[in-house]
Amino acid sequence: MTEHPPVVAIIGAGFGGLRVARALRDTAVKIVLIDRHNYHLFQPLLYQVATAGLSPMDIAYPVRAIFHNQPNVEFRLAEATGADLAAKTLRLSTGDLPYDYLVLAVGGMTHYFGLDSVAKHAFGLKDVDDAVAIRNHLLKIFELAAQESDTEKRRAMLTFVVAGGGPTGVESAGALSELVRMVLAKDYARLHFNEARVVLLEATDRLLANFPESLRKATTETLRHKHVEVRFGAAVSDYDGHRILLKNGDALPTHTLIWAAGIRAASLTCGLGLRQGRQGRIVVTPTLQAPDHPELFVIGDAACLDAGGEPLPMVAPVAMQQAETAAGNIRRMINGQPCVTFIYKDSGSLATIGRHQAVAQLGKLRFSGFVAWVLWLTVHLLQLIGFRNKLMVMINWTWEYWSYDRAIRLITKE
Numbered sequence: 001m002t003e004h005p006p007v008v009a010i011i012g013a014g015f016g017g018l019r020v021a022r023a024l025r026d027t028a029v030k031i032v033l034i035d036r037h038n039y040h041l042f043q044p045l046l047y048q049v050a051t052a053g054l055s056p057m058d059i060a061y062p063v064r065a066i067f068h069n070q071p072n073v074e075f076r077l078a079e080a081t082g083a084d085l086a087a088k089t090l091r092l093s094t095g096d097l098p099y100d101y102l103v104l105a106v107g108g109m110t111h112y113f114g115l116d117s118v119a120k121h122a123f124g125l126k127d128v129d130d131a132v133a134i135r136n137h138l139l140k141i142f143e144l145a146a147q148e149s150d151t152e153k154r155r156a157m158l159t160f161v162v163a164g165g166g167p168t169g170v171e172s173a174g175a176l177s178e179l180v181r182m183v184l185a186k187d188y189a190r191l192h193f194n195e196a197r198v199v200l201l202e203a204t205d206r207l208l209a210n211f212p213e214s215l216r217k218a219t220t221e222t223l224r225h226k227h228v229e230v231r232f233g234a235a236v237s238d239y240d241g242h243r244i245l246l247k248n249g250d251a252l253p254t255h256t257l258i259w260a261a262g263i264r265a266a267s268l269t270c271g272l273g274l275r276q277g278r279q280g281r282i283v284v285t286p287t288l289q290a291p292d293h294p295e296l297f298v299i300g301d302a303a304c305l306d307a308g309g310e311p312l313p314m315v316a317p318v319a320m321q322q323a324e325t326a327a328g329n330i331r332r333m334i335n336g337q338p339c340v341t342f343i344y345k346d347s348g349s350l351a352t353i354g355r356h357q358a359v360a361q362l363g364k365l366r367f368s369g370f371v372a373w374v375l376w377l378t379v380h381l382l383q384l385i386g387f388r389n390k391l392m393v394m395i396n397w398t399w400e401y402w403s404y405d406r407a408i409r410l411i412t413k414e
């Protein structure tokens, strides 16, 4: 029996890490929650920050404010750089931290599949800095295009390319097209908007691969209706900041490539000597533990848990449900009980394609159009943390809806 309560170190205050800390609220443990940022970020709405619809403050919430009523949580703003798993000690940028249990909830990062030129010149969309950089770039390029007399150069400036036909790519392309056609067209009355293009590149022959075919088709049609050029079989092989080269040899002059084509586990997962599966995710047992390290739980985007031949998807519900199981298993271990197996309950999938348009799959039910859009709005509003954020997002959405405007059209210093 130790004198002090066991120390549960959690790396990552994202969807998974927050949920573990909350689930251990009434357990006699000392929780040390570590993150390189002092806020929790609601990543599903990042693309709205990138397209000038929301401010970063609306989708982020300070971690200390979330836990000020939970005395067993101590927050540390630090970068986790490694761990001595045998000695149960974490290496943080601020010093070492011994632990009894460790929860790795470090999430993912943009994956460029070894395309160095793309990594250098394209925009990722994974954190607040990425989203603000995209917003600044989009607004700046319109200012430059408005002053450019050479038609070819202006066309390249006004060509906006999104790579990756998953939910992030689809949502970004839809929002970008609306920003260009509904909002910026009013600001730049002297620009010829028939020169502006939004192109969505998808390497395979389908968008939203995890959705049923009817919804995939509806998504493609809706995007095309919103003036997004959807190109299938279009895999990027090079990008120098001015021209995309596709594997089939086609070239696309553009100053804007938003990379939504790949995600892999965060870098910390590489240096721990643990077995990694697809996308660098750490292979875990069905009880979410690292093999040979029962005190180490890995959850969310960082974890690779096989479900019928495929790893579970990198989505928020997986991270949150795994957090509950990991917290319960830590409690069981403390009480000398065996750990239980994680079972994922798929609550469905949603993706929006812009104003009045979304697709939703809930069990056997499938919707597209207005009903799915209202469902998407409601689910995302409810999931945001903090009353102020919910209110601000609701005000911004209402304003945009009635005014066809985007409130956050500021070019700021990055």
Ligand SMILES: Cc1cc2nc3c(=O)[nH]c(=O)nc-3n(C[C@H](O)[C@H](O)[C@H](O)COP(=O)(O)OP(=O)(O)OC[C@H]3O[C@@H](n4cnc5c(N)ncnc54)[C@H](O)[C@@H]3O)c2cc1C
Residues within 6 Å of the ligand: 011, 012, 013, 014, 015, 016, 017, 034, 035, 036, 037, 039, 040, 041, 043, 044, 045, 046, 047, 078, 079, 080, 081, 105, 106, 107, 108, 125, 126, 167, 168, 266, 267, 268, 299, 300, 301, 302, 314, 315, 316, 317, 319
């Ligand atoms: C643009 C975008 C849109 C998305 N849309 C959806 C959606 O609509 N629906 C959906 O279900 N999912 C969506 N996702 C996926 C969803 O956000 C992730 O699956 C979810 O965030 C995973 O939760 P997590 O706890 O594993 O990691 P995260 O929520 O990513 O949290 C990881 C945390 O770890 C911290 N961290 C990482 N490494 C370190 C380190 N070395 N030291 C300290 N801190 C560290 C990070 O700062 C971060 O706060 C989207 C993702 C993106 C990027």
